[in-house]
Amino acid sequence: MTPSVPVQTTVRTPPLAEPSGWHRITLTVNGxxxxxxxxxxxxxxxxxxxxxxxxxxxxxxxHGVCGACTVLLDDEPVRTCLALAVQCDGVxxxxxxxxxxxxAPLTSVQRAFHECHGxxxxxxxxxxxxxxxxxxxxxERPGPEEVADxxxxxxxxxxxxxxxxxxxxxxxxxxxxx
Amino acid sequence: MxxxxxxxxxxxxxxxxxxxxxxxxxxxxxGNGRYVDDIALPGAVEAAFLRSPHAHARIDSVDVKxxxxxxxxxxxxxxxxxxxxxxxxxxxxxxTPPGLAELLDPTVRMTPMPLxxxxxxxxxxxxxxxxxxENRYLAEDALELVDVRYTPLPVLVDPEDALSERAPLLHDDxxxxxxxxxxxxxGDPDAAxxxxxxxxxxxxxxxxxxxxxxxxxxxxxxxxxxxxxLTVWSGTQTPHRLRDAVAHTLGLTAGTVxxxxxxxxGGFGQKGILYVEELLVPHAARRLGRPVLWRxxxxxxxxxxxxxxxxxxxxxxxxxxxxxxxxxxxxxxxxFGAYNMTGLVVPYNSLCHLLGPYRxxxxxxxxxxxxxxxxFATPYRGAGRPETVFAMERAMDRLAAELxxxxxxxxxxxxxGPEEMPYRTGLVDRSGSPQSYDSGDFPELLRRAxxxxxxxxxxxxxxxxxxxxxxxxxxxxxxxxxxxxxxxxTARIDVAPxxxxxxxxxxxxxxxxxxxxMAQIAAEAIGVPLGLIDVTGGDTDxxxxxxxxxxxxxxxxxxxxxxxxxxLVREKIIDAAARRLGVTADRLDLIDGVxxxxxxxxxxxxxxxxxxxxxxxxxxxxxxxxxxxxxxxVHFRPPGFAVASGAHAAVxxxxxxxxxxxxxxxxxVHDAGVIVNPMIAEGQVTGGIAQGIGGALYEEMVYGPxxxxxxxxxxxxxxxxxxxxxxxDMDELFTPSPMNDLGVKGLGxxxxxxxxxxxxxxxxxxxxxxxxxxxxxxLSPSRVRDLIRTAATRD
Ligand code: FES
Ligand code: FES
Numbered sequence: 016m017t018p019s020v021p022v023q024t025t026v027r028t029p030p031l032a033e034p035s036g037w038h039r040i041t042l043t044v045n046g047x048x049x050x051x052x053x054x055x056x057x058x059x060x061x062x063x064x065x066x067x068x069x070x071x072x073x074x075x076x077x078h079g080v081c082g083a084c085t086v087l088l089d090d091e092p093v094r095t096c097l098a099l100a101v102q103c104d105g106v107x108x109x110x111x112x113x114x115x116x117x118x119a120p121l122t123s124v125q126r127a128f129h130e131c132h133g134x135x136x137x138x139x140x141x142x143x144x145x146x147x148x149x150x151x152x153x154x155e156r157p158g159p160e161e162v163a164d165x166x167x168x169x170x171x172x173x174x175x176x177x178x179x180x181x182x183x184x185x186x187x188x189x190x191x192x193x
Numbered sequence: 194m195x196x197x198x199x200x201x202x203x204x205x206x207x208x209x210x211x212x213x214x215x216x217x218x219x220x221x222x223x224g225n226g227r228y229v230d231d232i233a234l235p236g237a238v239e240a241a242f243l244r245s246p247h248a249h250a251r252i253d254s255v256d257v258k259x260x261x262x263x264x265x266x267x268x269x270x271x272x273x274x275x276x277x278x279x280x281x282x283x284x285x286x287x288x289t290p291p292g293l294a295e296l297l298d299p300t301v302r303m304t305p306m307p308l309x310x311x312x313x314x315x316x317x318x319x320x321x322x323x324x325x326x327e328n329r330y331l332a333e334d335a336l337e338l339v340d341v342r343y344t345p346l347p348v349l350v351d352p353e354d355a356l357s358e359r360a361p362l363l364h365d366d367x368x369x370x371x372x373x374x375x376x377x378x379x380g381d382p383d384a385a386x387x388x389x390x391x392x393x394x395x396x397x398x399x400x401x402x403x404x405x406x407x408x409x410x411x412x413x414x415x416x417x418x419x420x421x422x423l424t425v426w427s428g429t430q431t432p433h434r435l436r437d438a439v440a441h442t443l444g445l446t447a448g449t450v451x452x453x454x455x456x457x458x459g460g461f462g463q464k465g466i467l468y469v470e471e472l473l474v475p476h477a478a479r480r481l482g483r484p485v486l487w488r489x490x491x492x493x494x495x496x497x498x499x500x501x502x503x504x505x506x507x508x509x510x511x512x513x514x515x516x517x518x519x520x521x522x523x524x525x526x527x528x529f530g531a532y533n534m535t536g537l538v539v540p541y542n543s544l545c546h547l548l549g550p551y552r553x554x555x556x557x558x559x560x561x562x563x564x565x566x567x568x569f570a571t572p573y574r575g576a577g578r579p580e581t582v583f584a585m586e587r588a589m590d591r592l593a594a595e596l597x598x599x600x601x602x603x604x605x606x607x608x609x610g611p612e613e614m615p616y617r618t619g620l621v622d623r624s625g626s627p628q629s630y631d632s633g634d635f636p637e638l639l640r641r642a643x644x645x646x647x648x649x650x651x652x653x654x655x656x657x658x659x660x661x662x663x664x665x666x667x668x669x670x671x672x673x674x675x676x677x678x679x680x681x682x683t684a685r686i687d688v689a690p691x692x693x694x695x696x697x698x699x700x701x702x703x704x705x706x707x708x709x710x711m712a713q714i715a716a717e718a719i720g721v722p723l724g725l726i727d728v729t730g731g732d733t734d735x736x737x738x739x740x741x742x743x744x745x746x747x748x749x750x751x752x753x754x755x756x757x758x759x760x761l762v763r764e765k766i767i768d769a770a771a772r773r774l775g776v777t778a779d780r781l782d783l784i785d786g787v788x789x790x791x792x793x794x795x796x797x798x799x800x801x802x803x804x805x806x807x808x809x810x811x812x813x814x815x816x817x818x819x820x821x822x823x824x825x826x827v828h829f830r831p832p833g834f835a836v837a838s839g840a841h842a843a844v845x846x847x848x849x850x851x852x853x854x855x856x857x858x859x860x861x862v863h864d865a866g867v868i869v870n871p872m873i874a875e876g877q878v879t880g881g882i883a884q885g886i887g888g889a890l891y892e893e894m895v896y897g898p899x900x901x902x903x904x905x906x907x908x909x910x911x912x913x914x915x916x917x918x919x920x921x922d923m924d925e926l927f928t929p930s931p932m933n934d935l936g937v938k939g940l941g942x943x944x945x946x947x948x949x950x951x952x953x954x955x956x957x958x959x960x961x962x963x964x965x966x967x968x969x970x971x972l973s974p975s976r977v978r979d980l981i982r983t984a985a986t987r988d
Binding site: 080114121125166177 | 215404407456704916
């Protein structure tokens with residue numbers, strides 16, 4: 016599941032287009048160290064999806080509004096469509112694939128989305144799940160406004176949000192006690 | 194509604210009506226979804242489309258030389274290169290049902306769309322050239338090198354200008370810009386209006402907004418070098434239509450084309466029609482001998498994928514002194530955009546849903562659909578009903594105000610009662626039969642909505658006066674929806690030698706949870722545990738015949754096909770067990786996957802039985818009643834529409850200084866007959882309402898007078914977030930539909946139908962002291978401020 020080191024280049028690796036340049040970056044993705052040659056303009060979302068085959072991170076708008084492409088960059092939720100791969104030298108990336116690899120049990124956040132029916136088509140779900148995961152990893156329970164703010168950075172077109180709010184609440188309850 | 198999280202059915206009761214947690218979730222939560230853009234095929238290359246920057250222009254020349262020489266570019270196609278391929282036509286929707294054609298003789302003008310524009314472009318975003326390169330970055334680079342020379346032509350944006358003498362003509366082969374016209378009359382409307390105690394008339398506009406699924410459209414195609422078969426992965430709601438269209442366009446037989454709609458990230462109607470990109474990508478894959486992938490970006494989705502909703506209603510209601518409706522008259526103008534993609538679907542839905550739950554003896558409705566230089570408009574969740582309900586329910590509130598009757602009381606006086614079911618409206622339904630409401634209890638829907646909304650409390654707060662300029666208002670809206678559109682849907686059930694049960698249905702899922710609800714139906718029909726059932730949908734090889742997941746039809750049609758196929762397979766299993774066990778079939782029962790004689794008798798498990806059963810297609814010499822292998826295919830053909838209904842109520846607070854509308858309480862009472870999975874049903878309704886609230890308060894696709902879209906990104910096209918969508922106060926009625934064995938009605942669209950109307954009614958109620966009339970949405974802060982200002986300057 017997690018790619019080996021170094022990454023295989025595929026036919027979808029961009030040939031060089033002017034003006035642009037190649038850069039060698041080393042970063043940790045889902046716990047594994049990866050070294051790769053990337054073109055300056057390659058988006059982090061495309062790097063993860065096309066170069067590493069980690070397609071759980073979804074792209075819905077490519078301009079930073081929908082939140083579907085959110086991953087954790089050094090434990091902070093970040094929109095990968097607004098980051099260039101070359102900026103990620105030395106960082107640690109966690110994508111949705113890292114949460115319950117293989118058939119490991121789902122995390123409390125993932126379970127909460129399932130149990131509360133916080134997803135329909137599932138396209139927005141990885142983004143929400145990563146943001147919610149960051150909330151549960153804070154040292155103290157985030158306040159209602161912080162939770163509302165965090166969720167406000169994501170669009171879901173299917174669920175009407177109520178069950179997503181319930182799921183996040185359930186996960187926070189489980190982590191911090193009610 | 195409580196969610197039963199126990200999938201084990203420990204009480205041995207029915208699988209139907211149980212909130213079984215979804216089996217699809219686990220895979221999606223681990224990041225193992227397979228949306229079209231996730232499918233990585235070795236050697237795949239990527240496509241990008243050059244789109245028209247003009248709303249209306251002649252194409253003088255296209256030069257692709259520089260683009261072809263750009264790094265990584267493999268091929269470029271222009272209109273001239275695909276001139277030998279037939280233009281695209283959404284055939285099914287453009288066909289007028291025979292009954293309708295005979296009775297109403299509607300005008301429907303077809304406008305086939307060229308795969309790539311060659312002579313003329315008709316809207317901003319129309320595909321002009323296709324570039325295929327090693328990847329999308331390079332393909333998009335090369336788009337900039339395609340040199341197209343245009344001569345701009347006069348632009349038509351306003352649908353009210355479309356039929357005027359001076360209007361530019363869009364299609365050379367049409368005499369004017371008329372796409373569709375249909376008219377209907379019931380009773381004697383002229384006499385009814387002449388004799389009425391009160392007549393109210395108003396013009397209401399439904400504004401243009403869009404489905405905007407979070408996954409944009411995507412297509413991938415590959416030719417298998419061994420079999421020569423073409424496989425097309427598309428996020429489509431109608432895979433069989435796509436298969437037939439690809440075959441027709443590329444000159445292939447349907448049997449050599451395989452369409453798969455795997456995971457689809459939301460559709461809402463936008464992915465229910467055919468698009469030229471879906472035909473061109475397979476064409477490119479065949480010509481290049483390599484897999485070709487295209488994924489739309491958000492700007493393309495907003496400007497070049499189908500739009501919806503734009504209608505102008507000039508509606509009049511005639512009533513007696515008690516507020517009982519005696520006549521309804523409406524002139525509806527529909528903006529089709531540049532191409533007539535779906536014919537009568539939206540206009541006719543608007544026409545035949547206008548009367549809703551109300552009894553109206555005299556009716557006069559005419560719909561005109563016109564072509565303009567905007568993106569084509571097609572069905573979006575509700576398909577013509579939110580627009581018409583907006584007009585009717587706004588008009589009901591105007592009538593209530595005129596007569597001094599409370600809006601909820603006026604509605605109550607006009608509702609068709611449950612004792613009148615099945616109820617004939619006098620109109621003709623979309624399939625061409627006399628329109629009939631099969632079942633429902635509209636007065637009870639309204640009673641419950643009124644009780645939940647606490648009208649007395651709201652009125653008391655209103656009398657207490659505004660605080661800090663914040664004004665409270667309450668609104669109601671009701672609707673009916675003809676669901677379960679035919680002509681048919683398919684289910685195939687096979688029992689594998691392991692005893693696992695495979696269910697294949699024609700209708701794909703875009704998040705509706707088919708894998709779970711269809712498994713519940715099959716488990717119930719056959720008598721096997723849910724965990725033994727696998728469901729696939731939207732693969733044209735698994736079910737060669739099918740229609741799709743559109744028009745609130747999947748559960749009704751695919752669900753009933755699954756149910757029937759399940760009952761037939763159950764009989765076969767019991768027959769086979771009877772032969773094996775040497776007892777007569779009537780002594781056997783199949784429960785939880787075990788066929789057993791009455792207490793203490795012989796029994797055999799499904800796995801053992803299926804392991805010895807002839808494989809599908811292997812005949813065994815027995816009575817041959819249904820064939821002998823443990824499989825069945827059923828095409829369910831609904832005998833008519835299953836009519837769902839609902840009542841919404843909303844309490845809002847409007848800030849008269851900022852114009853902001855805040856929803857304080859949103860009530861929904863709906864009736865979709867028998868519910869298979871309450872948790873999934875509730876999710877569908879909630880999601881629909883959220884889209885409706887978006888349309889009512891925030892979302893609008895705006896065009897400048899030059900035909901340039903001004904809302905091409907999510908920065909200016911405002912989709913609501915969690916902060917804008919409140920929790921809902923929900924209740925349900927369950928009046929089973931007599932139109933099918935399961936008693937189900939469709940509910941995918943219902944939630945989206947009433948929010949525009951109910952919120953407009955509530956905002957108008959809140960602003961009553963200003964004398965405001967809400968004629969159009971979205972009720973954004975600036976528009977609400979405008980309403981208050983104009984009302985103030987008027988007196
Ligand atoms: S794809 Fe990155 S925010 Fe939408
Ligand atoms: S579940 Fe479909 S977009 Fe959120």
